[in-house]
Amino acid sequence: MEIHAAIARESIAFLIIENLLPAGNSDGRIAPHPSDRDIALLFGGFAGICSKLDAASLDSRTITAPPDRVKCKISPPRQGAILQVRHHQAFQRRKPVNPSSIVRLTVPADMRFLEMIRGFVRELASAAGFSQREILGLELAAEEASVNSIEHAYPDGRPGDIFLKAEIGRTELVLSIRDEGLPFDPDLEPADVSGTAADEFSARGLGLRIIRHEVDEARFENLGRRGKALRLVKRLAAPAEPEPEPLPSRIAPAPPQQYEIRPMKPEEAIQVARIFWLAYGYSYKNENFYRPEGLLHLVGSGRLTSTVAVTDGGEVVGHAGILRPTPAPMAEAALLVINPAHRGRGLMGALSRANEARALEMGLLGMSVNPVTSHAISQRDVMRLGGRPCGLDLAASPPRLFKALGSETAPPQRESCLHCFRYFDSPPPxxxxxxxxxxxxxxxxxxxxxxxxxxxxxxxxxxxxxxxxxxxxxxxxxxxxxxxxxxxxxxxxxxxxxxxxxxxxxxxxxxxxxxxxxxxxxxxxxxxxxxxxxxxxxxxxxxxxxxxxxxxxxxxxxxxxxxxxxxxxxxxxxxxxxxxxxxxxxxxxxxx
Structure with missing residues (x-):
């Protein structure tokens, strides 16, 4: 879906909405045309925008073929605002939309469109399945970023646009807010910003005062000639699940058997999540690995390649992953975990070799590994497999208790890692x-x-x-x-x-x-x-x-x-x- 809006000299707003996913009503029929409620839900703050443009009311509606394509005309006293809707989706049903739905909104950098931005974010968050509290927080975060662009990106009333892009995934909503306005002045030294001006700058900054409480990840990108963008990620809360029974003090070894090393199947994600608990309790740094849907989202998005070790009886007893969040010629070997009952049988080496083979197929030059420094066991294993130390990542993640390794005596502090790397071939100078x-x-x-x-x-x-x-x-x-x-x-x-x-x-x-x-x-x-x-x-x-x-x-x-x-x-x-x-x-x- 794309939405574009602009104000002409006569205060005309033009909006185009297209590529919406067709959806039936609760009885499965395609809606012949949108109701006023549909339009209000779809555009959220659109009525507020029209009122500021002296818009009066919906005074005409033209239905065009095929039946799910609609063209609506909203006429204010002066000239008017034209709204076109294609492939209309009824939004009355409050359940998450299909995964990987991408929606775009382009509006002028004008305060009169701020309510439209909030409405856009509000309805997307609602469609994604967030709670009212989370929806309000996302609205505020988007407003913070948008106001910053409106007030500071285009000085002296120079015309310009704000570009919003949202992607609704299975487990998260990703919202990008971009402008093509004034870049930051590189000659402005910190000493030049003081008093009220400093307070104002700090208050808006990257919108982080609000974002800290409302989103899970935030990325600011200075794109040079292409402007700058703020990317926000809000994850859906996972359903509450009962915690597994406490681990016994000693786990009996499983009987000797054969293992198959192969790519993970989607239905095996729940078994992988359970292995992480068996090995680490709820202390692993990334909560996605305890949620099958989170693990599958990483795999589906291409950021994670998963390999598992499986017994003859179909039980998953080991996992190794390749994390590649960017298209760099390297990736991180991560998420290597073995069921305690199946340790000491060469599964770590077998999974690591399978990972390397898949990395070579992907055209990678090498892989990094980040063993923790709260103990030396994982460092030993990494170096035996060819990893070479090249850096530290101090205080990398919140304290990890390692309940399965029995290191709960010392007061907790943030976990640190030793960054290791292994080239698959001789690296160039x-x-x-x-x-x-x-x-x-x-x-x-x-x-x-x-x-x-x-x-x-x-x-x-x-x-x-x-x-x-x-x-x-x-x-x-x-x-x-x-x-x-x-x-x-x-x-x-x-x-x-x-x-x-x-x-x-x-x-x-x-x-x-x-x-x-x-x-x-x-x-x-x-x-x-x-x-x-x-x-x-x-x-x-x-x-x-x-x-x-x-x-x-x-x-x-x-x-x-x-x-x-x-x-x-x-x-x-x-x-x-x-x-x-x-x-x-x-x-x-x-x-x-």
């Missing part, structure tokens, strides 16, 4: 750009990866930068990914990092810089002056090569509780810990 102080450790990391590297000189950017911002409410983590490095955008990046911590509640903020770009070395220096610290490399995660990761923590954290399996992991940790100490208070204070 690279030329990277980092401040001189980091060149020695970067050289050591590339030696660990068996990859040659040389260093280039830092240099200012020659083109406008581009970056993306993600906030995951589930793990309270913000990530700023720089796509095109531009040191002139540092004030903007710093304010984004501060907003993620102060308004969104992020307990850790990551900054990823593309190592092959000379301006990244300049951005790295600025970031470290603001309390970020070096935490390693992320091979093949940048659009043009490897990324440098910097972090800033906003939560209590004791690095001495981390455990490491091998000497290089410990060496890398010592370097990162020293950088944390240099950042001092800046690591826990926004904008420090």
């Amino acid at each position: 690279v030329k990277v750009h980092v401040p001189p102080r980091h060149r020695e450790i970067v050289t050591r990391i590339y030696e660990c990866l068996a990859q040659a590297c040389t260093f280039g000189d830092q240099a200012p950017a020659s083109a406008l930068g581009e970056y993306r911002i993600d906030f995951d409410k589930t793990v309270l983590k913000g990530i700023i990914r720089v796509v095109r490095a531009d040191e002139r955008q540092w004030p903007e990046l710093l304010r984004a990092a501060d907003d993620l911590a102060e308004y969104a509640g992020a307990e850790v903020v990551n900054l990823d810089l593309p190592l092959e770009q000379p301006a990244s070395a300049l951005l790295c220096k600025r970031a470290e002056e603001a309390g970020f610290f070096f935490s390693g490399l992320r091979p093949r995660e940048a659009p043009d090569g490897d990324s440098l990761r910097l972090q800033r923590l906003h939560c209590p954290f004791d690095p001495d509780r981390l455990q490491f399996f091998d000497e290089f992991g410990r060496l890398l940790f010592d370097y990162v810990k020293a950088g944390m100490g240099e950042s001092g208070k800046k690591s826990t204070e926004p904008g420090g």
Whole structure:
């Protein structure tokens, strides 16, 4: 479905709505034409918009063939507003629409259309199956972002549009709000924003003060000449399910048997969810893996490839996944879990080899793995399978209790991971750009990866930068990914990092810089002056090569509780810990 609206000099609103999914009434018949109630439900705030345009009422309706195509004319006293509806869908039935429904709305950046935006979001959220409380929250979040675009994207009354795109999936609603207006002024230093102006900027920021409470994920994208967009994700609540019975203190080994390694079938998702509970309790960092529908959504969207180990009797006893949220030439080997009764039988190696075979079929160059640092067992297993340490991800997720591993004695703190990578073939040499102080450790990391590297000189950017911002409410983590490095955008990046911590509640903020770009070395220096610290490399995660990761923590954290399996992991940790100490208070204070 697409909706377009515009105001001409005579205050005329034109809207086109098309590609709606046909749907019958409760008795299965196709509605011959929409009722006034249908139109009100479909457009939500449309009546409010028309009233502000001096619209009077529906005074004519023309039915065109075929019967489910409708053309309505809404005439105000002056000229009029024309509304065309094709493939009308009756919205009286409040049940979720078909999965992967995509709806678009384009309106002028004009406050008179704000109620239409709210109505658009309200009816979509209702159709997706959200509660009234959740619907109101989504309305407010969309209003916050839209008002920001209306007031600041197009200065001096310059005409422009706001583009909304919504996708209703099986388990979530994704809403994108984009404008093609004024980019952020890269020359505006933080010191230039003070008093009331600073309060106003912080209040609108990325809309994170409201978004923190109303959505599960938020991503801000600076698209350069293509404008900027805010992407919001709201997940549907899963039905309450009884918690499984407590685990026995010891699980008896299953009888010896043969296992089949193959792709997961949809009906096996519930068995995979149960294995996660058997292995981790409800402590795994991503709740989607405890929900069959969440697991299937990840598979259906192409972000997850699942492989399972199955007994002769059809029981799923192991799972391994390939996570690939972006089209990078790498993916993360994740979600490797074995039923405790079937451990020690080579299933981890068999699943890992199957994963690698599928990754090669996908044309990937290598895979990353992120074993935890609360114990060294998973690090040992990863390194035996060829993973090589190249970075740390400190405070990556909320505390994990590992009930199945029996480590509940220490006070909880956010879990950290050792980032490891394995190339499938010999990697080519690279030329990277980092401040001189980091060149020695970067050289050591590339030696660990068996990859040659040389260093280039830092240099200012020659083109406008581009970056993306993600906030995951589930793990309270913000990530700023720089796509095109531009040191002139540092004030903007710093304010984004501060907003993620102060308004969104992020307990850790990551900054990823593309190592092959000379301006990244300049951005790295600025970031470290603001309390970020070096935490390693992320091979093949940048659009043009490897990324440098910097972090800033906003939560209590004791690095001495981390455990490491091998000497290089410990060496890398010592370097990162020293950088944390240099950042001092800046690591826990926004904008420090």
